[in-house]
Amino acid sequence: MKLIRFGTAGKEKPGVQLENGNRIDVSAFGQDYTESFFGENGIEQLKKWLKTHQSECPLVDKNIRLGAPLCRPSKIVCVGLNYAQHAVESGMDVPSEPVLFFKATSAIVGPNDDLVIPKGSKKTDWEVELAVVIGKKASYVKEKDALEHVAGYVLHNDYSERAFQLEQEGQWVKGKSCDTFAPIGPFIATKDEISDPNNLTLWLTLNGKKIQNSSTADFIFNIQYVVSYISQFMTLLPGDIISTGTPFGVGLGFKPPVYLKPGDVIALGIEGLGSSKQTAVSYTN
Numbered sequence: 528m529k530l531i532r533f534g535t536a537g538k539e540k541p542g543v544q545l546e547n548g549n550r551i552d553v554s555a556f557g558q559d560y561t562e563s564f565f566g567e568n569g570i571e572q573l574k575k576w577l578k579t580h581q582s583e584c585p586l587v588d589k590n591i592r593l594g595a596p597l598c599r600p601s602k603i604v605c606v607g608l609n610y611a612q613h614a615v616e617s618g619m620d621v622p623s624e625p626v627l628f629f630k631a632t633s634a635i636v637g638p639n640d641d642l643v644i645p646k647g648s649k650k651t652d653w654e655v656e657l658a659v660v661i662g663k664k665a666s667y668v669k670e671k672d673a674l675e676h677v678a679g680y681v682l683h684n685d686y687s688e689r690a691f692q693l694e695q696e697g698q699w700v701k702g703k704s705c706d707t708f709a710p711i712g713p714f715i716a717t718k719d720e721i722s723d724p725n726n727l728t729l730w731l732t733l734n735g736k737k738i739q740n741s742s743t744a745d746f747i748f749n750i751q752y753v754v755s756y757i758s759q760f761m762t763l764l765p766g767d768i769i770s771t772g773t774p775f776g777v778g779l780g781f782k783p784p785v786y787l788k789p790g791d792v793i794a795l796g797i798e799g800l801g802s803s804k805q806t807a808v809s810y811t812n
């Protein structure tokens with residue numbers, strides 16, 4: 528099943544994208560895609576409910592805005608440098624264990640919303656990533672059991688301001704958390720839709736030119752390992768997002784580096800998870 532949310536920012540309603548591409552409004556089911564939805568078997572209940580109610584669900588207009596396909600989660604945990612070639616282009620060593628950082632959940636926007644280049648930014652960069660949505664509380668989970676804690680997968684662009692991230696004192700979080708730096712969606716594909724999340728192609732284009740083109744088969748640490756690893760340090764709650772890192776081809780790695788400017792169009796996608804598109808705009812008060 529493909530979960531979507533649609534409508535005006537902050538007032539989105541839950542929906543489902545059907546196999547034929549049509550989108551339906553499932554507000555009548557009575558639950559939005561929250562921590563309790565994911566944690567209390569909401570996906571299975573919604574599937575069951577649709578068997579008898581699908582024909583009564585209103586069709587969603589094709590032109591309506593998509594929001595992020597889940598309500599704001601308790602956290603976004605990101606894995607850094609999870610593809611060897613990207614570590615090299617970033618001028619960093621290939622890590623011996625996952626590098627973790629947080630991204631503020633206030634950065635979340637819809638998949639096709641504008642990217643706002645932050646105030647004072649000169650080095651806003653892109654990162655196509657596979658994100659994991661947690662379905663069941665995970666604390667000290669073994670690698671072999673890790674996928675039981677996953678609800679599904681979603682496309683994420685982990686926008687990053689490289690000066691805020693790397694040139695100012697402190698942790699990466701400052702360069703990762705600006706408003707609009709986490710476009711998520713178009714939909715969450717529930718786990719049953721993706722036979723092997725560790726073998727999906729992913730790509731990103733800048734103004735129509737393909738600059739990231741890789742596969743999650745190149746992960747240094749696969750999804751099972753990452754979920755298990757993070758759960759040794761914190762409890763992952765249903766609805767939490769883990770973003771699994773970006774492959775080679777970010778602006779930082781170009782010689783000379785390439786950073787985003789107003790008017791740039793960034794499009795990205797992952798096999799089985801659809802695509803998204805953002806236009807870069809200037810910050811205005």
Ligand code: ZN
Nearest residue numbers: 654685772773
């Ligand atoms: Zn990233």
